[in-house]
Amino acid sequence: xxxxxxxxxxxxxxxxxxxxxxxxxxxxxxxxxxxxxxxxxxxxxxxxxxxxxxxxxxxxxxxxxxxxxxxxxxxxxxxxxxxxxxxxxxxxxxxxxxxxxxxxxxxxxxxxxxxxxxxxxxxxxxxxxxxxxxxxxxxxxxxxxxxxxxxxxxxxxxxxxxxxxxxxxxxxxxxxxxxxxxxxxxxxxxxxxxxxxxxxxxxxxxxx
Amino acid sequence: xxxxxxxxxxxxxxxxxxxxxxxxxxxxxxxxxxxxxxxxxxxxxxxxxxxxxxxxxxxxxxxxxxxxxxxxxxxxxxxxxxxxxxxxxxxxxxxxxxxxxxxxxxxxxxxxxxxxxxxxxxxxxxxxxxxxxxxxxxxxxxxxxxxxxxxxxxxxxxxxxxxxxxxxxxxxxxxxxxxxxxxxxxxxxxxxxxxxxxxxxxxxxxxx
Amino acid sequence: xxxxxxxxxxxxxxxxxxxxxxxxxxxxxxxxxxxxxxxxxxxxxxxxxxxxxxxxxxxxxxxxxxxxxxxxxxxxxxxxxxxxxxxxxxxxxxxxxxxxxxxxxxxxxxxxxxxxxxxxxxxxxxxxxxxxxxxxxxxxxxxxxxxxxxxxxxxxxxxxxxxxxxxxxxxxxxxxxxxxxxxxxxxxxxxxxxxxxxxxxxxxxxxx
Amino acid sequence: xxxxxxxxxxxxxxxxxxxxxxxxxxxxxxxxxxxxxxxxxxxxxxxxxxxxxxxxxxxxxxxxxxxxxxxxxxxxxxxxxxxxxxxxxxxxxxxxxxxxxxxxxxxxxxxxxxxxxxxxxxxxxxxxxxxxxxxxxxxxxxxxxxxxxxxxxxxxxxxxxxxxxxxxxxxxxxxxxxxxxxxxxxxxxxxxxxxxxxxxxxxxxxxx
DNA sequence: CATGAATGAGTATTCATTCAT
DNA sequence: CATGAATGAATACTCATTCAT
Numbered sequence: 001x002x003x004x005x006x007x008x009x010x011x012x013x014x015x016x017x018x019x020x021x022x023x024x025x026x027x028x029x030x031x032x033x034x035x036x037x038x039x040x041x042x043x044x045x046x047x048x049x050x051x052x053x054x055x056x057x058x059x060x061x062x063x064x065x066x067x068x069x070x071x072x073x074x075x076x077x078x079x080x081x082x083x084x085x086x087x088x089x090x091x092x093x094x095x096x097x098x099x100x101x102x103x104x105x106x107x108x109x110x111x112x113x114x115x116x117x118x119x120x121x122x123x124x125x126x127x128x129x130x131x132x133x134x135x136x137x138x139x140x141x142x143x144x145x146x147x148x149x150x151x152x153x154x155x156x157x158x159x160x161x162x163x164x165x166x167x168x169x170x171x172x173x174x175x176x177x178x179x180x181x182x183x184x185x186x187x188x189x190x191x192x193x194x195x196x197x198x199x200x201x202x203x204x205x206x207x208x
Numbered sequence: 209x210x211x212x213x214x215x216x217x218x219x220x221x222x223x224x225x226x227x228x229x230x231x232x233x234x235x236x237x238x239x240x241x242x243x244x245x246x247x248x249x250x251x252x253x254x255x256x257x258x259x260x261x262x263x264x265x266x267x268x269x270x271x272x273x274x275x276x277x278x279x280x281x282x283x284x285x286x287x288x289x290x291x292x293x294x295x296x297x298x299x300x301x302x303x304x305x306x307x308x309x310x311x312x313x314x315x316x317x318x319x320x321x322x323x324x325x326x327x328x329x330x331x332x333x334x335x336x337x338x339x340x341x342x343x344x345x346x347x348x349x350x351x352x353x354x355x356x357x358x359x360x361x362x363x364x365x366x367x368x369x370x371x372x373x374x375x376x377x378x379x380x381x382x383x384x385x386x387x388x389x390x391x392x393x394x395x396x397x398x399x400x401x402x403x404x405x406x407x408x409x410x411x412x413x414x415x416x
Numbered sequence: 417x418x419x420x421x422x423x424x425x426x427x428x429x430x431x432x433x434x435x436x437x438x439x440x441x442x443x444x445x446x447x448x449x450x451x452x453x454x455x456x457x458x459x460x461x462x463x464x465x466x467x468x469x470x471x472x473x474x475x476x477x478x479x480x481x482x483x484x485x486x487x488x489x490x491x492x493x494x495x496x497x498x499x500x501x502x503x504x505x506x507x508x509x510x511x512x513x514x515x516x517x518x519x520x521x522x523x524x525x526x527x528x529x530x531x532x533x534x535x536x537x538x539x540x541x542x543x544x545x546x547x548x549x550x551x552x553x554x555x556x557x558x559x560x561x562x563x564x565x566x567x568x569x570x571x572x573x574x575x576x577x578x579x580x581x582x583x584x585x586x587x588x589x590x591x592x593x594x595x596x597x598x599x600x601x602x603x604x605x606x607x608x609x610x611x612x613x614x615x616x617x618x619x620x621x622x623x624x
Numbered sequence: 625x626x627x628x629x630x631x632x633x634x635x636x637x638x639x640x641x642x643x644x645x646x647x648x649x650x651x652x653x654x655x656x657x658x659x660x661x662x663x664x665x666x667x668x669x670x671x672x673x674x675x676x677x678x679x680x681x682x683x684x685x686x687x688x689x690x691x692x693x694x695x696x697x698x699x700x701x702x703x704x705x706x707x708x709x710x711x712x713x714x715x716x717x718x719x720x721x722x723x724x725x726x727x728x729x730x731x732x733x734x735x736x737x738x739x740x741x742x743x744x745x746x747x748x749x750x751x752x753x754x755x756x757x758x759x760x761x762x763x764x765x766x767x768x769x770x771x772x773x774x775x776x777x778x779x780x781x782x783x784x785x786x787x788x789x790x791x792x793x794x795x796x797x798x799x800x801x802x803x804x805x806x807x808x809x810x811x812x813x814x815x816x817x818x819x820x821x822x823x824x825x826x827x828x829x830x831x832x
Numbered sequence: 833c834a835t836g837a838a839t840g841a842g843t844a845t846t847c848a849t850t851c852a853t
Numbered sequence: 854c855a856t857g858a859a860t861g862a863a864t865a866c867t868c869a870t871t872c873a874t
Contacts, residue, residue, distance in 0.1 A: 054837090121239070172378070191372075256856060258857095583795035608792075
């Protein structure tokens with residue numbers, strides 16, 4: 001005899017909310033905001049639709065909540081993996097390592113952030129943009145520090161530093177999810193990026 | 209008899225289609241697939257809704273047609289700007305130049321491709337993915353050529369070459385639209401990327 | 417052990433029910449049946465929602481109970497103020513006095529009966545209609561008595577008597593709530609109505 | 625063979641809108657705002673639901689449109705029947721005649737205005753209140769004129785005049801719909817009201 | 833009995849899409 | 854082919870209501 005009827009188990013609100021977010025992240029990531037219906041999410045969470053609305057207000061807010069949670073988690077994971085106070089290249093290296101590991105382990109979350117939440121139509125495109133800006137600024141600071149420590153560079157305009165950071169972040173985003181081996185991916189990117197940066201800082205720019 | 213009606217004089221089908229696509233690209237790029245209604249597009253194109261359906265079948269097909277056209281145009285622009293037969297770095301340089309110039313001059317098209325068409329939910333995500341693969345493969349070939357020409361490299365695994373290409377493409381995408389000065393942006397990216405690559409090929413990898 | 421919980425000490429059922437009805441009357445009167453939610457009422461009553469259901473079964477029954485209570489109270493107040501056995505005009509006068517005083521002192525109840533419960537959609541529209549019929553009949557009787565006592569009237573058809581009563585009741589309803597001074601309002605209405613009636617009974621009808 | 629398929633006949637928008645309003649007035653009047661669903665209305669109008677929304681925007685706006693139309697029609701009917709420039713009692717008499725006739729001939733419209741649109745919850749309760757105020761003011765003016773023309777009255781305070789008008793309007797509303805014979809009903813009310821008023825103006829108030 | 837977790841059953845609303853003229 | 858009248862089919866959202874603790 002089934003001990004469990006049709007009704008969902010009684011569970012405290014905080015827990016249910018996380019379950020719902022889990023389900024929603026997964027469905028949104030796979031099918032996109034538009035194609036996802038609230039019924040699907042409710043079913044995936046093993047819960048009735050009104051409960052989803054009771055806790056998360058609306059489809060937009062639910063999506064935003066997913067994005068916020070995943071963004072926070074990713075951000076925290078990266079931050080935690082950065083060796084604060086180390087040399088800039090070490091900081092970048094450790095940060096990338098954390099980034100590639102986390103995204104590899106949480107493909108749904110990453111796909112939500114990178115593949116869904118950024119597109120124009122989605123709610124909370126701002127949310128994501130803001131997180132990205134934060135990251136770009138962190139990298140900008142790293143490169144800036146390295147630039148100041150380097151001896152004999154002509155000058156590296158702020159605009160250029162920021163562009164380098166933007167490029168680096170874009171490269172990392174592009175690589176995320178392409179390999180299960182975070183260490184290798186991070187190494188590749190460091191080779192690509194930091195070594196090139198080294199040349200630049202040493203006064204050996206590439207020229208056409 | 210009026211020679212000129214209120215709107216939409218007699219015009220050959222091919223032209224009309226392009227007008228519609230122009231309008232659609234612009235609206236889709238600004239408001240996203242989801243938020244855009246067929247009425248809006250018909251109005252923006254100065255054409256009646258049934259005509260849009262007659263020529264372009266459905267919203268999805270219309271969107272796909274937009275994406276395909278823009279992807280083809282971008283692809284052609286880049287291809288045209290590449291100095292075929294030149295050294296790999298020259299080819300990359302010229303290609304990037306073409307890319308940044310074209311995207312700067314066609315912000316709607318670029319936003320459509322990069323900001324809207326890639327999201328999971330959108331139809332023709334494949335279309336875009338395919339174009340991207342094509343580009344990545346082109347860059348992969350460039351890097352591969354350079355690697356083979358370089359003298360004393362340990363070995364550069366195919367997987368690693370592809371990852372480098374992926375990183376480079378991601379970096380370029382990330383930079384596109386960030387500046388009106390295509391030449392400067394391209395130079396920054398070359399400094400960043402190719403110089404790093406040079407170190408790598410010369411057997412001076414970055415190491416943690 | 418706490419003698420006093422956060423809310424809702426032990427209280428006999430009858431009392432609790434009245435508290436709930438008080439709250440419900442107030443909320444229904446202000447926001448209408450449709451706009452009022454059971455949560456609002458439970459909160460206003462300082463009671464948990466299940467208790468509301470335990471005692472009052474459903475939203476419709478709750479509304480009906482409110483209406484019934486208020487109707488009964490109004491009816492009783494009016495009846496109590498009527499000088500039974502006096503001359504018809506004295507009876508009417510005293511009844512109106514009671515009516516205007518009671519409605520002025522219980523605006524929520526009056527608004528519930530007059531402004532909410534009568535609309536077609538509301539449950540217990542019958543309840544209210546019944547009370548109204550009762551009152552109309554009472555007034556009909558008064559006028560009938562006066563008519564029989566009056567000397568030289570041609571004939572006053574039953575239908576006409578009833579119409580007069582209906583008019584009088586409508587006039588009273590229309591005036592209720594328009595002034596805080598019950599006595600003045602009642603006087604105005606008597607002047608308006610009974611005096612006209614007097615003419616009629618004396619064989620001096622208005623004629624076009 | 626049916627010449628008429630399932631689709632509704634092609635009909636110009638203005639006509640369809642009136643058909644919809646006809647249907648909506650009828651359904652709203654019978655079942656009330658809350659109990660009425662848009663499906664019902666669409667079906668009653670012999671039309672699909674999206675068309676209702678296309679033309680009338682929302683349930684609230686549809687209801688409001690109904691009320692506005694009925695209010696305007698009633699108002700116009702009454703205004704048209706008033707003998708402008710005649711003596712106050714003639715004006716009132718003719719107005720009442722028009723009122724009772726119109727409401728008797730349009731029971732749905734009247735029930736909508738009187739029975740549904742006035743209750744607190746309904747949208748456009750203001751709409752109706754405004755119309756009522758307009759009418760009350762018209763009657764107030766009539767009585768005021770009569771009062772000024774009457775010779776030897778103590779004084780009739782403005783407040784009192786307005787109260788009399790309010791009573792008269794309430795009485796009329798209460799009688800509307802109670803009889804098919806508008807002329808008789810109007811006569812009854814004139815007897816009741818104007819004759820009483822006559823006494824009052826002649827300095828013979830009723831006194832307790 | 834208080835609490836708050838949970839839901840069945842409906843509702844308004846909005847698309848993309850198609851005919852008839 | 855332009856026009857605008859018309860709709861099928863979904864989807865977000867809400868409410869009164871109940872049950873386990």
